Amino acid sequence: MGSYRLRAQVAQGLALSVVLLAFLIVLFPYLWLFLTSFKPPALLSRPEVVRFTPTLVHWREVLGSDFPRYLGNSVIVGVVTVLIALLAGAPAAYAFSRFRVGGDRARFGVLIAQMVPPTVLIVPLFLLMYHLRLLDTLIAVIAAHLTFILPLVTWFLIGFFDEVPRDLEEQAMVDGCTHWQAFYRVVVPVIRPGIAAAALFAFVLSWNEVFFALLLTGGDSKTLPVAIAGYWTFRGIEMGKMSVAIVVAIVPVLVASFFIQRHLVKGLGGGAVKF
């Protein structure tokens, strides 16, 4: 019995150290970036120096440039895209879940729609926006982001609607609600956590998207990732500014991720996978 317990303790210790190693590998880049964003310009080319007097020079420079405008653009694009996707996606997801509109084929159509490679859409979207004179506007990016956010949000919510018992809306309808009222007064509030997770996750995906944004925006209409991609040249001080830009872009997402994680698996399963 003693040797069994010893073996179990060794196994536990090994497991813990492997997980701890993975944990450090994940954390290290974040910490390094954070550190670099406060590093004096003269020390940026010396990776071995980790003790220095922190400076706010990079932060001041980035926040004093056009960067906050790009940040604002990303917020606008994300919020508008997510709102449209929820308004169109939630009722549709409910219909797919309750009435099996279009059957399995419609459900899987929604799944496939998320998988369409952006390269096949960018050519027509670019030409379309060019002809509509919408290139370099936020409308162009919003339209492009809807191509994957719409099916994603719909797919995400199907799984949540599937779990709402039918009695709820039936009771509401017996009490005199129309079906539409039963949907938005009774069913929607029940899956509020699912809707919140879908909205946050969709916002994060829009916030992170760079391929469409790179080709459809420019100048004042740049989104955050496009602005970050602009720090491509590695000349001296640029690295400090790049670190600031990345820290600003990822901190909100990291915070949001803790809220999303709990609901992500059910959402990604879309009612097809029962975990």
Add this chain to the structure above:
Amino acid sequence: MSELYRSSTNTSSGEGQASRWGLSFPYRLVAPLAFLLIAVLIYPLLFSFWVSLHDYTLTRLNDVRFVGIGNYARLLRNADYWVAMRNTLTFVILAVSLEFLLGFGLALLLHRALPFRDVFRSVLLTPMFITPIAVGLMFRFLLNSQLGIIPYLIRSLTGRSVDWFGPELALYSIVLIDVWQWTPFMLLLLLAGLESLPREPFEAARVDGASGWQMIRHITLPLMRPIILAAIIIRMLDAFKVFEYVYAITRGGPGSRTEVIQYHIYRVGFRFFRMGEAAAMAYTLVLITLLLTIVLVYTLRKEAR
């Protein structure tokens, strides 16, 4: 239940009753989504296919000629296209296998009762939420031969200098970056899968004296098969679209060692403006995507039953 649904047709928006637009309630719920998807997805897909059948160059828009399958036929002899395809396949296979092995290993470890388990899990999952362009730049900076901390540490420990983005290693470095960012996705799905497994087979096996490895091999793996397949296919679909790391770090180089298909299409379409050719290449990618998705749907269906 179905009776109640039928009896509710006398309410103003009963689902059996056609509205003034001739759509019943369920279809009215779907209509806005359908309309938007046709506008932003179906129409561009058809337009793109039309472009792929034409000699369509952005700088010569008044001279667009129908070439039938000409763009597709030329791909067969287009060496650049095949180099990009080979790079992409190498990338997808290496990255997804590593992500699966690491993700499954970590999922098994995190399935145990470890101290601070929830903290570890939450932090380990974070990389998948970050914008890939930032991940690319972050590692470009960490791995930079002169300015990066990692080459510095390797230099001071072994005395050797490694050029992470040189001709030999560049593609593999991109693979490692993808592994850093996307192993969490595997971990997320596989851990959820492990947590949903029934307990009885494991308890029975333990009573029969099975070892840990035997249980993983004969119980965990067979039970997890559909989830594992789904996780791998979803990751493959995503990995085929790799673009950001290449854009952020190597821009296809050195030479064409990291020229992946998505980046190649971007260059042909938006640097050389040969949109017909780019659209044809993109459609070959759609074909691969479609095949993988069909396998995925088949897997998910089997799982749902």
